[in-house]
Amino acid sequence: MSLKSKDLIGMKELDADDIELILDTAAGFKDVLGRDIKKVPALRGKTAVNLFYEPSTRTRTSFELAAKRLSTDVINFSVTTSSVVKGETLRDTALTIQALGADFIVIRHSYSGAPHFLASKLSASVVNAGDGTNEHPTQALLDLFTIREKKHRIEGLEVAIVGDILHSRVAKSNIYALGKLGARVRLIGPPTLVPSYFRDAGVDIFTDMNEGLKDADIIMMLRIQMERQGKGFFPTREEYFGNWGLTSERLSKAKKNVVVMHPGPMNRGVEISSDVADGRRSVILEQVTNGLAVRMAVLYLLAGVRE
Amino acid sequence: MMILIRNGRVIDPSQGIDEVRDVLIEDGKIKVLVKQRSAKARNKTEMNRLTDAAGCEVVDATGKLVLPGLVDMHVHLREPGYEYKETIRTGTMAAVRGGVTSVCCMPNTNPVNDNASVTQFILKKASQEGACNVYPIGAITKSQKGEELAEFTMMSEAGCIAFSDDGRPVMDSLMMRRALEYSRILGVPVISHCEDSALSAAGVMNEGFLSVTMGLKGIPAQSEEIMVSRDVALAELTGGRLHIAHVSTAGSVEVIRLAKKRGIASITAETCPHYFSITERAVEGYNTNAKVNPPLRTDRDVEAVREGLCDGTIDAIATDHAPHHSDEKLMEFDLAPFGISGLETSIGLSMKLVKDGLLTLDELVRKTALAPAMIMGIGKGTLKPGADADLVVLETGGEYRVDAASFDSKGKNTPFDGWVLGTRPVVTISQGKMHRWA
Numbered sequence: 016m017s018l019k020s021k022d023l024i025g026m027k028e029l030d031a032d033d034i035e036l037i038l039d040t041a042a043g044f045k046d047v048l049g050r051d052i053k054k055v056p057a058l059r060g061k062t063a064v065n066l067f068y069e070p071s072t073r074t075r076t077s078f079e080l081a082a083k084r085l086s087t088d089v090i091n092f093s094v095t096t097s098s099v100v101k102g103e104t105l106r107d108t109a110l111t112i113q114a115l116g117a118d119f120i121v122i123r124h125s126y127s128g129a130p131h132f133l134a135s136k137l138s139a140s141v142v143n144a145g146d147g148t149n150e151h152p153t154q155a156l157l158d159l160f161t162i163r164e165k166k167h168r169i170e171g172l173e174v175a176i177v178g179d180i181l182h183s184r185v186a187k188s189n190i191y192a193l194g195k196l197g198a199r200v201r202l203i204g205p206p207t208l209v210p211s212y213f214r215d216a217g218v219d220i221f222t223d224m225n226e227g228l229k230d231a232d233i234i235m236m237l238r239i240q241m242e243r244q245g246k247g248f249f250p251t252r253e254e255y256f257g258n259w260g261l262t263s264e265r266l267s268k269a270k271k272n273v274v275v276m277h278p279g280p281m282n283r284g285v286e287i288s289s290d291v292a293d294g295r296r297s298v299i300l301e302q303v304t305n306g307l308a309v310r311m312a313v314l315y316l317l318a319g320v321r322e
Numbered sequence: 323m324m325i326l327i328r329n330g331r332v333i334d335p336s337q338g339i340d341e342v343r344d345v346l347i348e349d350g351k352i353k354v355l356v357k358q359r360s361a362k363a364r365n366k367t368e369m370n371r372l373t374d375a376a377g378c379e380v381v382d383a384t385g386k387l388v389l390p391g392l393v394d395m396h397v398h399l400r401e402p403g404y405e406y407k408e409t410i411r412t413g414t415m416a417a418v419r420g421g422v423t424s425v426c427c428m429p430n431t432n433p434v435n436d437n438a439s440v441t442q443f444i445l446k447k448a449s450q451e452g453a454c455n456v457y458p459i460g461a462i463t464k465s466q467k468g469e470e471l472a473e474f475t476m477m478s479e480a481g482c483i484a485f486s487d488d489g490r491p492v493m494d495s496l497m498m499r500r501a502l503e504y505s506r507i508l509g510v511p512v513i514s515h516c517e518d519s520a521l522s523a524a525g526v527m528n529e530g531f532l533s534v535t536m537g538l539k540g541i542p543a544q545s546e547e548i549m550v551s552r553d554v555a556l557a558e559l560t561g562g563r564l565h566i567a568h569v570s571t572a573g574s575v576e577v578i579r580l581a582k583k584r585g586i587a588s589i590t591a592e593t594c595p596h597y598f599s600i601t602e603r604a605v606e607g608y609n610t611n612a613k614v615n616p617p618l619r620t621d622r623d624v625e626a627v628r629e630g631l632c633d634g635t636i637d638a639i640a641t642d643h644a645p646h647h648s649d650e651k652l653m654e655f656d657l658a659p660f661g662i663s664g665l666e667t668s669i670g671l672s673m674k675l676v677k678d679g680l681l682t683l684d685e686l687v688r689k690t691a692l693a694p695a696m697i698m699g700i701g702k703g704t705l706k707p708g709a710d711a712d713l714v715v716l717e718t719g720g721e722y723r724v725d726a727a728s729f730d731s732k733g734k735n736t737p738f739d740g741w742v743l744g745t746r747p748v749v750t751i752s753q754g755k756m757h758r759w760a
Contacts, residue, residue: 027535105654126654127537128608147656149537184537212531 025150081310155188170197178237203227330383336704350754391423391712396640403432416731421747423712436461438480486513502562516549547573572626595671610658645733663733670743
């Protein structure tokens with residue numbers, strides 16, 4: 016089995032078989048990560064370039080470590096948005112990096128569609144590490160991996176995604192992926208941040224948190240970006256937390272064995288209370304560990320496609 | 323110098339003609355349209371004498387259509403200031419290639435055409451290098467900033483035939499009111515780019531399920547409809563001549579239809595081939611060549627625009643020809659500029675409306691030539707004897723592949739590249755010169 020494309024662009028572009036293959040492969044790599052010596056020679060001699068047009072610590076670090084665990088050489092190429100506006104085009108930058116012999120270009124970009132653009136221009140494998148408000152496929156894959164680990168299935172689960180859906184590439188990727196694997200998705204949040212258009216994708220939309228959380232198997236909290244405050248999406252953080260913050264009281268509306276997830280970084284006291292974030296139902300730190308295994312699987316499988 | 327266009331089906335709504343005729347052109351003017359039967363009946367003496375004369379070129383238009391040259395009332399020629407995108411020379415060459423013999427050019431150049439000297443520059447360039455008639459449209463407000471009225475009278479005297487801040491909406495309702503009122507001294511149209519820019523909020527495509535799933539900021543249909551409604555109300559208040567540019571939504575069509583029904587006779591409207599030919603799905607894959615403002619909409623909107631053309635709500639077809647350099651479109655979707663290079667696909671796409679049974683050929687010529695000429699008051703769109711010989715010969719029934727790379731326009735930015743169209747111009751006569759393509 017192998018993936019069908021040389022690139023990982025989004026969950027929209029993957030089918031259920033691709034997703035299962037990545038998750039199964041990631042399980043193997045997770046075992047490797049539990050060993051004393053955590054490095055395998057699988058992709059020795061390959062080169063990965065992290066091309067980050069947006070600041071990122073956890074995703075970039077995760078990709079870097081994933082590549083290193085596979086014995087791939089890694090270069091970090093950070094570009095500030097301002098220098099892009101003044102200088103080289105995305106296409107020229109990427110062609111330059113490819114000319115240096117990169118096998119993987121891991122791109123994070125503030126504009127949606129940037130990875131699609133590169134994938135069509137480059138022979139290297141392009142991995143989307145988050146593009147604008149479009150997708151963040153490896154985050155969705157690690158979320159699926161975590162859910163599968165905890166629940167041993169995905170089909171039939173009730174998954175509630177809470178918060179700023181409109182701007183969240185994590186939410187979008189999860190909506191597509193969960194749908195493909197047969198989970199039921201509900202979106203909860205202020206109407207200004209939850210596009211009603213998602214009803215067309217067969218998801219339920221709630222503005223009332225207690226109602227939306229009822230009997231949920233999984234709760235995915237999203238980060239509220241502080242800069243949205245005062246832009247008319249919601250009045251204040253306090254009011255936001257009052258309506259949509261995840262507290263232990265609200266958590267009790269969900270199933271007893273509910274799993275609480277968050278892609279990080281968290282705003283404690285804005286979208287999630289500390290007792291929930293650090294509580295027994297939270298798997299937030301496990302998500303980080305699983306991210307490593309999933310990204311190893313992605314790089315490994317994409318290398319297989321190009322060979 | 324004489325040109326004889328023989329045996330073509332001549333369609334000229336201005337004279338109620340739709341029949342096979344010979345068109346004789348002398349010194350750049352239509353001399354006579356000769357009926358087929360009488361041409362035969364005549365012992366050919368006069369015709370032969372004329373056509374045998376040295377320098378008479380004969381075009382056999384048997385089986386082809388002969389129409390007045392198209393009048394495109396919404397074109398961006400980019401000169402002065404953006405000559406890397408298009409020049410008056412290349413833009414008018416593209417026009418002629420597309421069967422268009424008159425273009426009205428929008429003022430968003432650099433400097434903006436907001437004063438008589440820029441107008442004069444454009445007209446001078448056009449007279450030196452233009453391949454077709456060029457009619458400048460002046461800005462409504464100085465620098466198109468929406469703050470102070472530009473010098474309507476002085477620009478009009480210099481040759482502007484209408485006013486518009488196209489590309490930028492006049493957001494201030496009082497300013498738009500003043501423009502519609504003040505323009506009455508000249509009796510010329512004020513062309514409104516209808517968009518509530520606050521509601522558009524830096525959107526880059528139509529708002530809907532697709533924009534959300536592509537992660538792109540949407541421009542709701544209401545962003546256009548609110549301003550169409552406002553401007554209709556202001557036209558009623560002021561009695562000014564309002565022309566609505568590039569109608570793209572079902573709601574806009576409905577508002578204009580109602581306004582016309584209520585008898586606000588001074589309102590006219592145009593749409594563009596892309597709004598009746600394709601939907602927002604053309605942007606899938608982040609296709610920047612389908613990024614245009616107003617954005618491509620939904621099936622329902624396309625249907626409504628077609629209906630609006632059919633029932634007369636929409637008077638004219640214009641291209642909003644907006645050429646850009648390929649480097650500018652070879653970008654992240656958010657960063658690429660809005661616009662479609664439209665002059666060379668306009669008639670081919672518009673003729674599909676005839677093929678689909680929505681418009682008769684007569685109606686099509688009205689929408690693409692006669693009506694825009696009348697709205698702009700430029701006396702074009704006709705083959706009347708004595709008129710300038712602005713004329714196009716169309717070949718129909720074939721299969722012609724759109725090849726953007728071979729456009730005469732510098733702008734190769736079209737979502738129709740590779741489309742197969744059933745009509746193409748084979749001869750365009752403009753400014754006394756004949757352009758022929760095999």
